Amino acid sequence: MNKVVLLLGSNLGDKKxxxxxxxxxxxxxxxxxxxxxxxxxxxxxxxxxxxxxxxxGVVINTTLSPIKLLKSIKKIEHLLGRDYDSFYSGKYEDRTxxxxxxxxxxxxxxxxxxxxPHIAHISKRSFSKKILYELV
Numbered sequence: 001m002n003k004v005v006l007l008l009g010s011n012l013g014d015k016k017x018x019x020x021x022x023x024x025x026x027x028x029x030x031x032x033x034x035x036x037x038x039x040x041x042x043x044x045x046x047x048x049x050x051x052x053x054x055x056x057g058v059v060i061n062t063t064l065s066p067i068k069l070l071k072s073i074k075k076i077e078h079l080l081g082r083d084y085d086s087f088y089s090g091k092y093e094d095r096t097x098x099x100x101x102x103x104x105x106x107x108x109x110x111x112x113x114x115x116x117p118h119i120a121h122i123s124k125r126s127f128s129k130k131i132l133y134e135l136v
Contacts (some may be wrong), residue, residue: 003103004061005135006058006060006105007099011095024060029076036057037131038134040054040055041054041055053112057134066104070114075127082098111120
Protein backbone atom coordinates (compact mmCIF):
# COMPACT_ATOMS: atom_id res chain seq x y z
CA MET A 1 0.00 0.00 0.00
CA ASN A 2 1.27 3.46 -0.90
CA LYS A 3 0.71 6.56 1.21
CA VAL A 4 -0.06 9.61 -0.94
CA VAL A 5 -0.79 13.26 -0.20
CA LEU A 6 -3.08 15.07 -2.64
CA LEU A 7 -4.06 18.74 -2.79
CA LEU A 8 -7.37 19.69 -4.39
CA GLY A 9 -8.67 23.05 -5.50
CA SER A 10 -11.73 24.44 -7.27
CA ASN A 11 -12.65 27.99 -8.27
CA LEU A 12 -15.45 27.50 -10.83
CA GLY A 13 -19.07 26.49 -10.40
CA ASP A 14 -20.21 24.99 -7.12
CA LYS A 15 -16.71 24.87 -5.67
CA LYS A 16 -17.57 23.06 -2.45
CA UNK A 17 -19.59 20.44 -4.32
CA UNK A 18 -16.77 19.99 -6.85
CA UNK A 19 -14.42 19.19 -3.97
CA UNK A 20 -16.92 16.79 -2.36
CA UNK A 21 -17.47 14.95 -5.67
CA UNK A 22 -13.71 14.72 -6.26
CA UNK A 23 -13.17 13.30 -2.76
CA UNK A 24 -15.91 10.72 -3.32
CA UNK A 25 -14.35 9.67 -6.63
CA UNK A 26 -10.87 9.50 -5.11
CA UNK A 27 -12.16 7.31 -2.28
CA UNK A 28 -14.05 5.07 -4.74
CA UNK A 29 -11.61 4.85 -7.67
CA UNK A 30 -8.13 5.54 -6.26
CA UNK A 31 -7.83 4.66 -2.60
CA UNK A 32 -9.17 5.08 0.90
CA UNK A 33 -8.94 8.58 2.36
CA UNK A 34 -7.14 8.37 5.71
CA UNK A 35 -7.08 12.03 6.69
CA UNK A 36 -8.48 15.36 5.44
CA UNK A 37 -7.47 18.93 6.15
CA UNK A 38 -10.03 21.62 6.72
CA UNK A 39 -11.54 23.23 3.63
CA UNK A 40 -10.06 26.70 3.18
CA UNK A 41 -10.65 29.59 0.79
CA UNK A 42 -7.75 31.26 -1.00
CA UNK A 43 -7.15 33.83 -3.70
CA UNK A 44 -5.71 32.73 -7.05
CA UNK A 45 -1.94 32.93 -7.28
CA UNK A 46 0.28 33.27 -10.34
CA UNK A 47 -2.63 34.62 -12.42
CA UNK A 48 -5.47 37.13 -12.13
CA UNK A 49 -9.03 35.97 -11.50
CA UNK A 50 -12.03 37.23 -9.55
CA UNK A 51 -12.83 33.64 -8.51
CA UNK A 52 -11.41 32.50 -5.18
CA UNK A 53 -10.50 28.86 -4.62
CA UNK A 54 -11.69 26.27 -2.15
CA UNK A 55 -8.76 24.02 -1.23
CA UNK A 56 -8.36 20.82 0.76
CA GLY A 57 -5.66 18.23 1.27
CA VAL A 58 -5.98 14.50 1.85
CA VAL A 59 -3.81 11.55 2.75
CA ILE A 60 -4.80 8.35 0.98
CA ASN A 61 -3.69 4.73 0.67
CA THR A 62 -3.52 3.42 -2.87
CA THR A 63 -2.20 0.42 -4.74
CA LEU A 64 -1.74 2.48 -7.91
CA SER A 65 1.70 3.32 -9.27
CA PRO A 66 2.53 7.04 -9.69
CA ILE A 67 1.67 7.03 -13.42
CA LYS A 68 -1.56 5.04 -12.95
CA LEU A 69 -2.47 7.40 -10.11
CA LEU A 70 -1.91 10.40 -12.38
CA LYS A 71 -4.06 8.85 -15.11
CA SER A 72 -6.86 8.18 -12.62
CA ILE A 73 -6.65 11.75 -11.32
CA LYS A 74 -6.87 13.14 -14.85
CA LYS A 75 -9.99 11.03 -15.46
CA ILE A 76 -11.59 12.43 -12.31
CA GLU A 77 -10.69 15.99 -13.31
CA HIS A 78 -12.21 15.40 -16.75
CA LEU A 79 -15.40 13.89 -15.25
CA LEU A 80 -15.77 17.03 -13.15
CA GLY A 81 -15.47 19.37 -16.12
CA ARG A 82 -11.78 20.10 -16.50
CA ASP A 83 -10.77 19.85 -20.14
CA TYR A 84 -7.27 21.34 -20.15
CA ASP A 85 -4.13 20.98 -18.08
CA SER A 86 -1.90 23.88 -17.05
CA PHE A 87 1.03 21.42 -17.00
CA TYR A 88 0.86 21.27 -20.79
CA SER A 89 -0.41 24.76 -21.57
CA GLY A 90 2.10 26.48 -19.29
CA LYS A 91 -0.47 28.96 -17.98
CA TYR A 92 -2.93 28.99 -15.12
CA GLU A 93 -6.66 29.39 -15.62
CA ASP A 94 -9.81 29.02 -13.55
CA ARG A 95 -10.84 25.39 -13.12
CA THR A 96 -13.65 23.25 -11.78
CA UNK A 97 -11.13 20.96 -10.11
CA UNK A 98 -7.38 20.59 -9.79
CA UNK A 99 -5.77 17.61 -8.07
CA UNK A 100 -2.04 17.55 -7.41
CA UNK A 101 0.05 14.61 -6.21
CA UNK A 102 2.25 16.24 -3.58
CA UNK A 103 3.91 13.19 -2.04
CA UNK A 104 3.96 9.49 -2.89
CA UNK A 105 5.54 7.54 -0.04
CA UNK A 106 8.93 9.19 0.21
CA UNK A 107 10.01 8.70 -3.39
CA UNK A 108 11.44 11.16 -5.86
CA UNK A 109 9.80 10.65 -9.24
CA UNK A 110 10.45 12.75 -12.32
CA UNK A 111 8.98 12.12 -15.74
CA UNK A 112 7.74 14.19 -18.64
CA UNK A 113 4.24 14.39 -17.12
CA UNK A 114 4.77 14.06 -13.38
CA UNK A 115 7.08 15.40 -10.71
CA UNK A 116 6.96 14.03 -7.15
CA PRO A 117 7.26 15.61 -4.71
CA HIS A 118 5.19 18.41 -6.22
CA ILE A 119 6.63 21.27 -4.21
CA ALA A 120 7.79 23.91 -6.69
CA HIS A 121 4.76 26.18 -6.27
CA ILE A 122 3.41 24.67 -3.09
CA SER A 123 6.25 25.93 -0.93
CA LYS A 124 5.43 29.49 -2.05
CA ARG A 125 1.68 29.35 -1.34
CA SER A 126 0.47 29.97 2.18
CA PHE A 127 -2.73 27.92 1.79
CA SER A 128 -0.71 24.89 0.66
CA LYS A 129 1.66 25.16 3.58
CA LYS A 130 -1.27 25.42 6.00
CA ILE A 131 -2.99 22.37 4.52
CA LEU A 132 0.18 20.28 4.50
CA TYR A 133 0.94 21.26 8.09
CA GLU A 134 -2.46 19.88 9.10
CA LEU A 135 -1.84 16.58 7.31
CA VAL A 136 1.67 15.76 8.54
